[in-house]
Amino acid sequence: MTVVPLNGPLRRLISISPKSTLYFSKRTFATTLPRDADWGFIGLGQMGYPMARNLRAKIPESDTLVICDANPESTQRFVAEHSNQRVEVASNPREVAEKAGTVITSLPEPQHVKGVFHTILKNGLPKLTKERLFIDCSTIDPISSREVASAVHSTGAGRFVDAPMSGGVVGATAGTLTFMVGASSKVPGLVQEVEDVLLLMGKKMWLLGEQGAGLSGKLANNYLLAISNIATAEAMNLGVRWGLDPKALGQMINSSTGRCWSSEVNNPAPGVIETAPASRDYSGGFGVSLMKKDLRLAVEGAREAGTHLELAAKAQEVYDATEAAHRGKDFSVVYQYLKDHSN
Template identity: 40%
Template sequence: MTRIGFVGLGNMGGPMARNLVAAGHEVRVFDLVAAAMEGVGGAAPQASAAACVDGVDVFISMLPAGRHVESLYLGDDGIVAQADASTLLIDCSTIDPDTARRVAQAAADRGIAMLDAPVSGGTAGAEAGTLTFMVGGDTAAVERARPVLDVMAKNVFHAGGAGAGQTAKICNNMLLAVHMAGTAEALALGVNNGLDPAVLSEIMKQSSGGNWSLNVYNPFPGVMDGVPASRGYQGGFLVDLMTKDLGLAMASAEASGSAVPLGSLARNLFRLHGQVNDAGRLDFSSIQRFYKPDLD
């Protein structure tokens, strides 16, 4: 049994923490929303993030953005200052690689191992314990983390040094955005020309146009059960978060001199969709409505 502190119990963090409890670990939790802590049955709610890191073996965070990660970990009252040298720190937030490296260096300066370990797999993967972790950090720390991550994961990839997990994640999400926008565009074109979206989806799935967005997360209502498109695009991975991640990709592209014309276009599409269609709190597959505004 591992003593684990977990901060950030939102759509992803809550199910992840519940899986750790179910695996028999001793889990302390903290979230600014008290109801979120109550949703992790079997865990011990704490009054602060600092209380979560006191005496634990592993500390995990899942937060919305880089500024939240810096606020949690840095400063005199931050987790880095409060943690024991033996505690392994794991941040599962999706943030910019520079912030991840900066926080990891602050931890290293105190002799504390830290990993950036963003995830892919969405809320369904978080619930099922089938996430993919993209991990940046020291090899020894990654191996130490594996028994804990494996409880929540289908795959754990060591991407490289500090910040590498974040780089891998933003590359993945940029490609995901391009695929989803392209899938929605193709479906709208077919439907506008008289095709049944379910029939067209099956044709493309069995042909060279098949991709995860089409095969597993179809954006057209009525085609696939159990996906956000089947419930008014509620839940899932929000348009606002996809737009944020695409912004991280654009910043990394600029810093590295990388050409990302499709990624840039995808960012503009999702940003415009969120603003014009008031879709920021809908699942990102709602980009289908950008192409078919008449959808229910």
């Protein structure tokens, strides 16, 4: 095993306390089947779990998927659901990287991504026959992502790209996610390889530029989503207060100029879209806390870029209040918050 000097960006990652990572878990159980090719997936949360499920369904039966998560129940449930397929549970992120040529991460916050890669990189990695590919699907800030990418590349651990996704839990489950990718155009074949992997879990990939560009695109998109969700909730609440039938109002909006994803797919008024979280007491979907995180990252990024966001402060205020009143619900529950606070 190669020991890598602790300098440059790697030193910054190594200085992160291991306590900062959520992804240390004891081995629960593992198969001993011989491996043909290995894939790794770290982070079996609301998005990661169905993504890993789709990945396991699409890769060759002879390949092995090595999974890792802080919650042993998630890994046990995943293995139980795939008892006839090659799935192994790793005791920590490093074990995943040691075995897998392609490693996908889906983690909550920047500190979790840094913590995971601190564990993976701190003592160098053994060489594989093919250079490793790390695809980080987490939504974090571009600066943190570039720091991790620099550590991966400077230590010779492999190639790293950012590939946050859009489509929510519904899209992750259906395998219809859209990925926004930042990848080096100077590495021959990298973009095609990344696309081949991502289309096992989604339906479209947008290459937005060099490393970090995918996250910039994702945060711009989710800033817009945060605002359009509030506006849709206000419009639906206003129409209902005027005596309009919410389903008729929603159908009209979706055939008119107000049409948007928040009205057509994730309408915040209960009963308008039967498959939307609003029609099942706002359960599942994209949590208010996650929207708050993405909105915060977008605002921080805008500040660093010297870009003024006129509606950001009010949107953050609305989501703060909504989360306090409806913690754990889909972010479209802002409709219920507005309804409850209407005079």
